Amino acid sequence: MLLTRAVEERGLSLYKQGRVTGSFYDGRGQEATAVGATFALAAADPVCPLIRDLGAHIVKGTSPAAILGHYLGRAQGVSHGREGNVHLGDSERGVVGMVSMLPGMMPVAVGMAWAFKLRGEQRCALAFFGDGATSVGDWHEAMNLAGLQRVPAIFVLEHNGYAYSTPSSRQFVVDPLERAAVYGMAGVAVDGNDVEAVFEVTREARERALEGGGPTLIAATTMRMHGHGAHDDASYVPAEELELWAGRDPIEGQAARLRELGVEVEAIAAAVRTEVDAASAEALAMAPPDPAGVLEGVFCEGEARVVGAGAAPWSGFAPA
Amino acid sequence: MLLTRAVEERGLSLYKQGRVTGSFYDGRGQEATAVGATFALAAADPVCPLIRDLGAHIVKGTSPAAILGHYLGRAQGVSHGREGNVHLGDSERGVVGMVSMLPGMMPVAVGMAWAFKLRGEQRCALAFFGDGATSVGDWHEAMNLAGLQRVPAIFVLEHNGYAYSTPSSRQFVVDPLERAAVYGMAGVAVDGNDVEAVFEVTREARERALEGGGPTLIAATTMRMHGHGAHDDASYVPAEELELWAGRDPIEGQAARLRELGVEVEAIAAAVRTEVDAASAEALAMAPPDPAGVLEGVFCEGEARVVGAGAAPWSGFAPA
Amino acid sequence: MERVRAGLMERTYLEAISDGLRVALAEDDRVMLLGEDIGAFGGAFKVTAGLQQEFGADRVFDMPISEEAIIGGAVGAAIVGMRPVCEMQFADFVSCAFDQLVNVAGKLHYRLGLAAPIVVRLPSGGGVGGGPYHSQNPEAWFMHAPGLKVVAPSSAADAKGLLLAAISDPNPVIFLEHKYLYRRIRGEVPDGHYETPLSAQTVREGEDLVVMAYGAMVHAALEAAESIPEASVRVLDLRSLVPLDERAILDAVHDCAKVVIVDEANYTCAAGAQVASLIAQRGYEDLDGPVVRVATPDVPIPFAPALEQAVLPGAASIAAACRELLAY
Amino acid sequence: MERVRAGLMERTYLEAISDGLRVALAEDDRVMLLGEDIGAFGGAFKVTAGLQQEFGADRVFDMPISEEAIIGGAVGAAIVGMRPVCEMQFADFVSCAFDQLVNVAGKLHYRLGLAAPIVVRLPSGGGVGGGPYHSQNPEAWFMHAPGLKVVAPSSAADAKGLLLAAISDPNPVIFLEHKYLYRRIRGEVPDGHYETPLSAQTVREGEDLVVMAYGAMVHAALEAAESIPEASVRVLDLRSLVPLDERAILDAVHDCAKVVIVDEANYTCAAGAQVASLIAQRGYEDLDGPVVRVATPDVPIPFAPALEQAVLPGAASIAAACRELLAY
Ligand SMILES: Cc1ncc(C[n+]2csc(CCOP(=O)(O)OP(=O)(O)O)c2C)c(N)n1
Ligand SMILES: Cc1ncc(C[n+]2csc(CCOP(=O)(O)OP(=O)(O)O)c2C)c(N)n1
Numbered sequence A, B: 001m002l003l004t005r006a007v008e009e010r011g012l013s014l015y016k017q018g019r020v021t022g023s024f025y026d027g028r029g030q031e032a033t034a035v036g037a038t039f040a041l042a043a044a045d046p047v048c049p050l051i052r053d054l055g056a057h058i059v060k061g062t063s064p065a066a067i068l069g070h071y072l073g074r075a076q077g078v079s080h081g082r083e084g085n086v087h088l089g090d091s092e093r094g095v096v097g098m099v100s101m102l103p104g105m106m107p108v109a110v111g112m113a114w115a116f117k118l119r120g121e122q123r124c125a126l127a128f129f130g131d132g133a134t135s136v137g138d139w140h141e142a143m144n145l146a147g148l149q150r151v152p153a154i155f156v157l158e159h160n161g162y163a164y165s166t167p168s169s170r171q172f173v174v175d176p177l178e179r180a181a182v183y184g185m186a187g188v189a190v191d192g193n194d195v196e197a198v199f200e201v202t203r204e205a206r207e208r209a210l211e212g213g214g215p216t217l218i219a220a221t222t223m224r225m226h227g228h229g230a231h232d233d234a235s236y237v238p239a240e241e242l243e244l245w246a247g248r249d250p251i252e253g254q255a256a257r258l259r260e261l262g263v264e265v266e267a268i269a270a271a272v273r274t275e276v277d278a279a280s281a282e283a284l285a286m287a288p289p290d291p292a293g294v295l296e297g298v299f300c301e302g303e304a305r306v307v308g309a310g311a312a313p314w315s316g317f318a319p320a
Numbered sequence C, D: 001m002e003r004v005r006a007g008l009m010e011r012t013y014l015e016a017i018s019d020g021l022r023v024a025l026a027e028d029d030r031v032m033l034l035g036e037d038i039g040a041f042g043g044a045f046k047v048t049a050g051l052q053q054e055f056g057a058d059r060v061f062d063m064p065i066s067e068e069a070i071i072g073g074a075v076g077a078a079i080v081g082m083r084p085v086c087e088m089q090f091a092d093f094v095s096c097a098f099d100q101l102v103n104v105a106g107k108l109h110y111r112l113g114l115a116a117p118i119v120v121r122l123p124s125g126g127g128v129g130g131g132p133y134h135s136q137n138p139e140a141w142f143m144h145a146p147g148l149k150v151v152a153p154s155s156a157a158d159a160k161g162l163l164l165a166a167i168s169d170p171n172p173v174i175f176l177e178h179k180y181l182y183r184r185i186r187g188e189v190p191d192g193h194y195e196t197p198l199s200a201q202t203v204r205e206g207e208d209l210v211v212m213a214y215g216a217m218v219h220a221a222l223e224a225a226e227s228i229p230e231a232s233v234r235v236l237d238l239r240s241l242v243p244l245d246e247r248a249i250l251d252a253v254h255d256c257a258k259v260v261i262v263d264e265a266n267y268t269c270a271a272g273a274q275v276a277s278l279i280a281q282r283g284y285e286d287l288d289g290p291v292v293r294v295a296t297p298d299v300p301i302p303f304a305p306a307l308e309q310a311v312l313p314g315a316a317s318i319a320a321a322c323r324e325l326l327a328y
């Protein structure tokens, strides 16, 4: 989580320095959800992150330099300059990068999970999405299909109460967690800012999935501490709300618990700083992509490469 | 209902005589739902019928000759030869013809209802759809928006247990009626073969809608007694199931109740036969459309004509 | 490269497609079929009849009415190694899955280096009294979406061969199967596995004028050519729209100097517009007359036969266009 | 017919659109705005800033993320007499509402005689480092869908005038507003209500060659023309793609004999393909050289500026095409 935040902070400062094109989106305050849930996956379980889930990439082992290089649009970044901001995904590591269209990767996650089930593999697929994304037709189709086929999928709703500037009250009248039941799947609420709690419910969901118990909807309550993107000051969020959540910072919360266990949190933080400094230098040194190859790769020419079974250096499990 | 069935029977026989192009779709066995629900609307309340809802057209006053002419693709049919089979709609009478894409008219019904609410008009909009249509993304978006905006809309689910050949068990795991609650709307079950019961729940839903109580999902249980279309022998439906439902015919059920009230049902039936004979002759005499005008009307050239406030000769209410 | 194994059989266009699916299911267990009513029922047009019985309900799936989830689910299965073949009940319903095709499937490889080998079968086209929602030809929308291949066979043999080529292809392929041809066209179809290349084919030789068409319009073009014995009219069956066989198109223009391009789809921005623009730019010097297009005007396809026939191109309108151009 | 009331003001392209919305809301209470985050927040690009405050939350609506329901809901409101103007947060998301636009809105009048006067505002186009999902130009998809009008202003004055014309139009209109132009282009914009006709306009006179473009590419074309002082290069701003001003296009070909057609959209089946095919068929005799197209090749729009600039047409690539054609 520390690393996640540090990488995003670095990305944001690169953006503010004008080195990152477009806008910049981060998941400040929501790190525990992406990290905790992805940590509960095995290496071979693919994950479909969304806007606030840099932690999922980090946990899956995407290097900070490759991520910063991606933000910068460099040739050696994850996307080789073809994609920007949060639209990255190292498929070798089992990360399927998001499309913008919300929540377009949910049906894709269902399809992956379905294939695992058909082939009798002990794998599951996990997709993240926000409260706003639940209003899209794709959400319904994916939830319905997942429930019908009882696929080994885990859906993680990151309920931060806002979709861009739109509060949940203008998105739905009933909490989406209650919708799990109407698709015949388990629904679990969790404190999205408690990384261990998120890990635990995801671990359970994964177990259920692999045992044939079907998909689970996990609703993680959290708060987006920054604007939707770096261009958004989020003045529509009441100050008290932010203050309240500032006191629930997932990283500080975990740090306190770790300190009690005798972990040297400050040393880790220092190590992370060093790592990100190095990564940032590495990323800034990467060359921009060569326009000569810009037309290549619209179509796959050789064998279709499949989503990798991952390396998962940070997984709570051994590779499956 | 008698008239509905008689018109569809005539359409089907015209189809079997090879006079109707494409296929032919009817609502045999489901007449009570379309008729009962539409009868509970005021003249000014628009309705969006679906495949099984010829009764909605009839109740709104579309003439049997215009309907048969439509089936036959004649110039004086409802669609002047431009549309066929169930895709008709006399918008002057407040009937908005269906598109094929299921349930594409639901968002449209929400929009009509929303406009009525914004303008403070005492009108509501009603949309029919089948159990299969509930799996489509549009269904979710429309339900969610309707619940959010508390629009005066009535959604009538015609739950006949099949979508073409696909039984409900391969469409969803939880009855869609239970989904009403997760959109914050009332959900009401009704015997779809009992015309008076359908009328009553629709009347209540309309009252609720006009009082600002928001939309209602009515789930009418019924059975499609014919195949999906005339080309489909529905051999996938167990014979016992059809037998069971044959004993629950909506028309015979009502006829029995009417007879007890002293109504001369046979006389009505005879009158209907005469009317449909005449309509059929009239429709067969209609000219085919003139190809000279085929390119006209892709765009509206003059003033936009709005959905009519209807005539509703059969409405349970006076025109609003 | 066409691989042909022993044996030929007279089959309808529809039977050829069914046979292609059967061959693919039998030889590759990554292949799975997804669609509405395609299982025991065999699909709205019976293309998949018997396949679920033969290969099991864990290979051939009846799906809920969820076009986006069908395509998105297929993409998901594909990126972990399956070869899903999806059926839209009518091509018209592909509009409901437009986003998944255009934004997910089409861009995946370029963005992430991840191939999505799915096939989407689209029973398309008019001439059958289907009206505005059962007659559409959506190919141009997908030609204008990078990353999707688009093929449109006109013969039974090509229908099977292009289907098998599409299933082998590591990319998403839109497979247009023309409803009008299903049972009206038959021809010799090789048994077993073979693949038709994604390129154009001359189906009638000629030197005075070339008619370019694909799908059902190839047959209308052939009929038109036959009706003009006084000239030597070539017919080029495009077969593949993405990739478009630009070489074959320009060669035909070079040989014939006069060209008529036929679309059953609506006129504006149709496949034929692209072909015409290609010729106007790169075949200009070979031209000996205007690049003539024949297409359905920009109207929804009306239901009544008299109206439908008035808007769809046919042998008569194609022949008239040819005659006029020949006289140029 | 352009109705202009007193007063002119320098406005950006974006301000001109905002002003158009304000005028429409003020003069016609059937007008309502629907979109995501368009209320108090003022929209992702601030086009609707202040409008909810000014006209109320029962005229300007923050919608859930439901593109199909936004368009479908707008159609419903329109057919009972409202004039909804919808904003897609980015043009790219219109793919999610494709079915409602193409199958419901577009076909309603032809099928049922029911007009659907909605406007769909699409912040479109690249050049801003938006990557594959925030740079698309979807106009050709809708040109290939009968019953939808499609307009694409290039100047501030036309942006407002075409928007007001679109809102008055009894048909569904796709309104392409180019993100790159939002704050980069400014010009004199009349106050109050006026309407720009859905027709092309010559924005630079010339006789040796005509460049046809629309949206942001008009500016690239003008820059290209300026860079070729040795020739007299005309620039025709198409402005409306449906209806397409065929007369103006053919007249320009008649006058100049050489034509370059520019699309920012992907090459295959783009608007430019249609324009080129029109010229190749009906302007053939006036041509004195090939019909040259410049367009973005068939790739998703890459994110990195170096890559994006390599695929998008610009003044340099347009000028190069002009020079080559002038030398023909
Ligand atoms: C289909 C679609 N429509 C609109 C958008 C534009 N958009 C990007 S993020 C966003 C808000 C998302 O809110 P939520 O799902 O709650 O995720 P959060 O940002 O809160 O994590 C919107 C509307 C989109 N990405 N996709
Ligand atoms: C989006 C979409 N996909 C597929 C179809 C093809 N189709 C027509 S009717 C039908 C079954 C509809 O079932 P249901 O909604 O239960 O209505 P019923 O016919 O039982 O009244 C299908 C799949 C369609 N019309 N729309």
Ligand SMILES: [Mg+2]
Pocket: A130, A131, A132, A158, A159, A160, A161, A162, A163, A164
């Ligand atoms: Mg949110």
Ligand SMILES: [Mg+2]
Pocket: B130, B131, B132, B158, B159, B160, B161, B162, B163, B164
């Ligand atoms: Mg049903």
